[in-house]
Amino acid sequence: MKKKNVVIIFGGVSVEHEVSIVSANSILNNINIKKYRPIGIYMTKNGGFRYSEIIINNKKNKEFKPTNSVVSFEPGNKKCLVIDGSKKIIPEIFFPIIHGTGGEDGSIQGLIRTLGVPFVGCDILGSAITMNKVLTKELIASHKINTAKYIKVDKKLEKFELNKINKELGYPCFVKASNLGSSVGIFKVNTEEEAISKVKKALKYSKEVFIEESIINAKEIEVSILDTSKELIISIPGEINPSSEFYDYNAKYIDGKSELSIPSKSLKNDKKLINYIKRTSEEAFKILKCEGLVRVDFLYGSTLKNKSKKVYLSEINSIPGFTEISMYPKLLEYDGINYSSLIDKLIQFSLARFKKEHKLIKSIN
Numbered sequence: 417m418k419k420k421n422v423v424i425i426f427g428g429v430s431v432e433h434e435v436s437i438v439s440a441n442s443i444l445n446n447i448n449i450k451k452y453r454p455i456g457i458y459m460t461k462n463g464g465f466r467y468s469e470i471i472i473n474n475k476k477n478k479e480f481k482p483t484n485s486v487v488s489f490e491p492g493n494k495k496c497l498v499i500d501g502s503k504k505i506i507p508e509i510f511f512p513i514i515h516g517t518g519g520e521d522g523s524i525q526g527l528i529r530t531l532g533v534p535f536v537g538c539d540i541l542g543s544a545i546t547m548n549k550v551l552t553k554e555l556i557a558s559h560k561i562n563t564a565k566y567i568k569v570d571k572k573l574e575k576f577e578l579n580k581i582n583k584e585l586g587y588p589c590f591v592k593a594s595n596l597g598s599s600v601g602i603f604k605v606n607t608e609e610e611a612i613s614k615v616k617k618a619l620k621y622s623k624e625v626f627i628e629e630s631i632i633n634a635k636e637i638e639v640s641i642l643d644t645s646k647e648l649i650i651s652i653p654g655e656i657n658p659s660s661e662f663y664d665y666n667a668k669y670i671d672g673k674s675e676l677s678i679p680s681k682s683l684k685n686d687k688k689l690i691n692y693i694k695r696t697s698e699e700a701f702k703i704l705k706c707e708g709l710v711r712v713d714f715l716y717g718s719t720l721k722n723k724s725k726k727v728y729l730s731e732i733n734s735i736p737g738f739t740e741i742s743m744y745p746k747l748l749e750y751d752g753i754n755y756s757s758l759i760d761k762l763i764q765f766s767l768a769r770f771k772k773e774h775k776l777i778k779s780i781n
Contacts, residue, residue, distance in 0.1 A: 419453040420508040422763065423497065425524060426480070427459040430516030431621075439513045439738035441479045444470065446740070446755040452763070455497075455505065458482035459514060467499045491530045509763055509770075510535040513738055520735045521547040521595065534770030536762045538734040542705040546732040550594045550626050556700055556729055564715065564728045566628040571619070573612050577627075581611060585629040586720040591615055593622035604630070629719050631728060635682040637714040639697045640736075640747040643707055644761055645768050650694045651747035653714075655680035676743060678750045682716060693727060704732060708765055711736035711744045 426440030427433055444454050456468030458480065465487035468480035488498045495504035510533055512524045522544035528535045538546070545551055553563050567580050581589060591614040593601030601621035603614035611627065618625040636656035642649040657675040683689050697712040713730040736744040745755050753761070 417451065419449075419451060420763075421455055421506060422447065422452045422509050422511055423455045423457055423507040424480075424511045424513060425457045425459060425465075426513045427461070427482075428514035428516070428518045428524075429459070429461055429463050430514070430518055432515035433461055435737060435739075436513055436515050436519070437480070439515070439742070441477070442739045442755075443511065443513060443759060444478050444480060447759050448756055451760070455507070456480035456482075457487050457497075459518070463518070489527070489531055491532070496531045496533065507531070507533050509533065509766060511763070512537060513735060515735050515737070517595065520733070534766045536766045537708040538706050538710065542707055543734045545704050546706065546710065546734045548594055548624075549592065549731055550624055552704060552731060553626075555703055559699065559703055561696055561700060561703075562726060562728050564629050564631060564719070564730070565721075566626045569615055569619075569625045569627060570623065573615050578608050578611070581608070581627055584721075585627065587611075588630045590628045590630060591618050592626055592628055593618045594624040594626060595622045629721070631715040631717040631719060633717050635680070635716040637680055637683070637693060637716050637727070638743050638747065639693060639712045639714070640744045641697060641701050641706070641710050641712065642748060642753070642758065642761060643709065643765055645765055648698055648701065649748070649751070649753070650697055651751050652678065653680045653683060653690055653693050654678040654743055654747050654750075655682055656743065676741075676746060678747060689727065696727070696729060700729060700732060706732065706734065707769065709736070709744070709762060710734050 424440050424443055426436045428436055447454055456470065458466045458468045460466060466482045467485040467487050468482045470478055471481045473479050485500050490496045490498055495506050497505040497507045510528045512519055512535060514524055518524060520543055522540040525535060525540045525543055550568055553566060557563055565584055567577060569577060588604055588606045591603045591605055591611060601618050605611045605614050615625055636658065637653050638656065639653050640651040655677040657677060693714060700712060701710060711733045715728045715730050718725050738744060740755060745758055748758055749755065
């Protein structure tokens with residue numbers, strides 16, 4: 417059987433650059449090499465593309481090692497992947513694993529689209545929508561899906577906005593950059609002074625910021641969705657027990673002390689609540705034009721204005737963490753889909769999607 421060239425693009429210009437590298441190496445060590453030939457393309461923090469060799473590290477695992485060989489692209493050419501201006505490769509499918517800016521916002525998907533090659537994951541539209549947390553909240557709220565109250569800010573806080581925080585949200589609340597992932601640009605604030613200061617800081621990460629009501633003693637509930645063309649596989653909800661006050665970047669990736677509970681302990685096998693979360697995840701997936709894979713994040717708890725516990729849809733990640741210990745693959749593994757099989761299913765879905773799209777009429781002549 418001829419192996420397919422799978423081009424794994426990783427790194428990127430976002431604050432999640434290092435996490436992307438770990439995700440790419442996890443894919444490299446779990447992809448079925450009897451069916452696929454992995455090719456690594458590293459995107460530098462400056463946005464350049466470099467070819468990556470595959471080496472064996474000290475732990476006897478494979479890993480990508482970026483070289484100085486420049487990668488360029490030639491749209492309209494079957495051998496559209498060009499290394500150092502001379503060596504040409506036929507990419508049969510791309511697997512973008514750039515988290516955050518430049519990866520989850522539709523940018524890399526747009527580049528691959530111009531090459532006429534299939535790729536894993538959400539398309540341009542679904543990526544762009546889910547990357548913008550404010551737009552996500554507006555769309556899901558318009559379909560009566562529960563989400564925490566918020567106030568949108570695009571410049572320094574005005575007095576009327578501070579009044580709205582006091583009246584509608586209360587303190588503590590959260591200041592959040594709209595277009596970042598991994599809890600970067602997110603700050604818990606307890607006073608007006610802190611809110612003013614953190615909005616200024618968050619605006620350095622994103623041109624749009626929002627202030628969101630706090631979910632008291634929130635439980636972080638997550639669901640994985642895998643699109644197989646025939647069906648949407650929606651995982652059992654899992655739970656994050658963060659090592660920090662909330663699930664920030666340090667708790668996710670640095671200190672290694674956060675715990676994953678699969679299934680979620682807080683839901684206590686409440687079938688009605690579990691079914692609601694899975695049903696809501698599927699509905700949001702469709703509303704936001706997602707495809708292939710996403711992780712849907714919820715918060716479960718009460719608020720200052722509403723004392724009864726509720727489930728609030730927080731955000732959707734179109735390129736979630738893909739390390740071997742990340743929640744996305746772990747949830748699906750619990751449901752019987754191991755990491756290697758997950759990679760295979762994502763590739764097969766993407767190839768089938770491309771084949772279907774390829775039949776669409778593109779000329780009236």
